[in-house]
Amino acid sequence: MSEGTRVLVLNAGSSSVKYQLIDMLDGARLASGLVERIGEAGGRLVHAPRGGAEREAVQAFPDHGAALKAVAEELAADGLGLDSPELAAIGHRVVHGGLRFTEPTVITDEVLAEIRRLIPVAPLHNPANITGIEVARALRPDLPQVAVFDTAFHASMPEYAARYAIDRAVADQHRVRRYGFHGTSHQYVSRATARLLGKDPAEVNVIVLHLGNGASASAVSGGRCVDTSMGLTPLEGLVMGTRSGDIDAGVVFHLHRVGGLSIDAIDDLLNRRSGLLGLCGDNDMREIMRRADEGDADARLAFDTYIHRLRKYIGGYYAVLGRVDAIAFTAGVGENAAPVRAAAVAGLEELGIAVDPELNSVRSREPRIISPALLPSGGSARVAVAVVPTDEELEIARQAFALVHRSSEN
Ligand SMILES: Nc1ncnc2c1ncn2[C@@H]1O[C@H](COP(=O)(O)OP(=O)(O)O)[C@@H](O)[C@H]1O
Numbered sequence: 001m002s003e004g005t006r007v008l009v010l011n012a013g014s015s016s017v018k019y020q021l022i023d024m025l026d027g028a029r030l031a032s033g034l035v036e037r038i039g040e041a042g043g044r045l046v047h048a049p050r051g052g053a054e055r056e057a058v059q060a061f062p063d064h065g066a067a068l069k070a071v072a073e074e075l076a077a078d079g080l081g082l083d084s085p086e087l088a089a090i091g092h093r094v095v096h097g098g099l100r101f102t103e104p105t106v107i108t109d110e111v112l113a114e115i116r117r118l119i120p121v122a123p124l125h126n127p128a129n130i131t132g133i134e135v136a137r138a139l140r141p142d143l144p145q146v147a148v149f150d151t152a153f154h155a156s157m158p159e160y161a162a163r164y165a166i167d168r169a170v171a172d173q174h175r176v177r178r179y180g181f182h183g184t185s186h187q188y189v190s191r192a193t194a195r196l197l198g199k200d201p202a203e204v205n206v207i208v209l210h211l212g213n214g215a216s217a218s219a220v221s222g223g224r225c226v227d228t229s230m231g232l233t234p235l236e237g238l239v240m241g242t243r244s245g246d247i248d249a250g251v252v253f254h255l256h257r258v259g260g261l262s263i264d265a266i267d268d269l270l271n272r273r274s275g276l277l278g279l280c281g282d283n284d285m286r287e288i289m290r291r292a293d294e295g296d297a298d299a300r301l302a303f304d305t306y307i308h309r310l311r312k313y314i315g316g317y318y319a320v321l322g323r324v325d326a327i328a329f330t331a332g333v334g335e336n337a338a339p340v341r342a343a344a345v346a347g348l349e350e351l352g353i354a355v356d357p358e359l360n361s362v363r364s365r366e367p368r369i370i371s372p373a374l375l376p377s378g379g380s381a382r383v384a385v386a387v388v389p390t391d392e393e394l395e396i397a398r399q400a401f402a403l404v405h406r407s408s409e410n
């Protein structure tokens with residue numbers, strides 16, 4: 001058992017790797033960074049050591065293996081290499097944990113094989129997570145590698161929220177049910193929101209809107225997830241950067257039988273060429289808002305479709321929870337796009353929901369409330385609307401560190 005107090009967290013996405021090295025004694029970020037556009041011609045690595053100047057390398061990273069080797073070299077250059085005895089564990093974000101993994105788990109060959117078996121239900125994510133694990137294990141075979149699953153937090157959903165209304169025997173045979181994703185973020189943000197309100201997570205009902213490249217909503221009651229918008233795969237629910245979100249399954253039959261598209265072509269269409277990208281040719285919300293402001297009709301439609309879906313989930317989860325104490329916006333779009341937040345709750349004063357335009361326009365990395373104390377009508381704003389930056393890496397580090405310590409005590 002290592003005496004180390006540091007955890008390296010790897011969050012490997014489909015074309016990027018985010019990482020942080022955290023000292024668990026005081027939560028200090030010793031280094032953090034990002035490799036993006038892996039597999040493309042113009043890749044980029046940004047590495048930020050604590051207290052030092054940010055370093056950038058613009059070069060091609062042919063695959064995740066090459067990206068992770070470059071990350072290891074950057075860390076070593078700061079004297080924070082993977083060979084450090086101070087490392088206690090490497091924590092990995094793993095997107096799909098299926099039915100089996102509902103807790104942080106030390107990765108063995110057998111665990112890795114199960115994560116591999118789940119690739120068909122997380123085709124954009126689990127392969128990248130697996131590469132991250134393999135590279136890290138090769139570099140430090142002696143160190144505990146811990147998987148923290150996106151699906152875990154949602155395992156508490158009641159059966160009626162997790163079920164699809166299809167033949168039960170078929171569903172059970174193929175483990176077809178709603179798993180939900182971004183759980184580490186929903187868990188972290190729902191707790192941080194309770195703290196922001198000065199309350200115990202056990203007392204509050206929160207709607208969390210995680211709006212990044214992938215996007216999902218969750219209804220959290222007393223610290224437990226009771227519903228979430230993603231399903232068997234990270235395709236269901238909100239309109240995303242390149243994913244359609246909710247769609248009539250009949251569309252798949254129609255495109256296959258009448259449109260002549262293969263199942264693989266439809267998979268590619270709905271996962272990689274739909275969502276905002278499919279509607280207007282851009283998947284970056286900054287670009288879409290800029291184009292819409294200039295009067296571009298396609299960008300406006302993409303924005304409006306995105307907002308309409310978001311509003312349906314806010315209304316739906318209001319009904320699911322019965323009483324809502326807070327709505328928390330998080331991830332790239334949720335933390336940064338004030339117009340998205342304003343449009344998502346516009347006209348909901350009857351439900352006790354509003355944002356204050358001035359508070360909404362403040363730019364900050366701190367969790368903050370953006371609803372007014374009083375509604376324009378004079379009634380009370382019963383629901384706090386908040387911006388709560390997510391920190392999946394810190395949450396993964398905490399869970400990984402807690403697990404290796406528990407294991408060492410037994
Ligand atoms: N200032 C901003 N305004 C609007 N959207 C932004 C801004 N900054 C980032 N985003 C959006 O955030 C998205 C990425 O969010 P992020 O949570 O980092 O995603 P992921 O973790 O899925 O890669 C980008 O696609 C971009 O559209």
Ligand SMILES: CC(=O)OP(=O)(O)O
Nearest residue numbers: 181182212213214234
């Ligand atoms: C599960 C998921 O959609 O993750 P991301 O937002 O990182 O693509």
Ligand SMILES: [Mg+2]
Nearest residue numbers: 212213214331
């Ligand atoms: Mg993310």
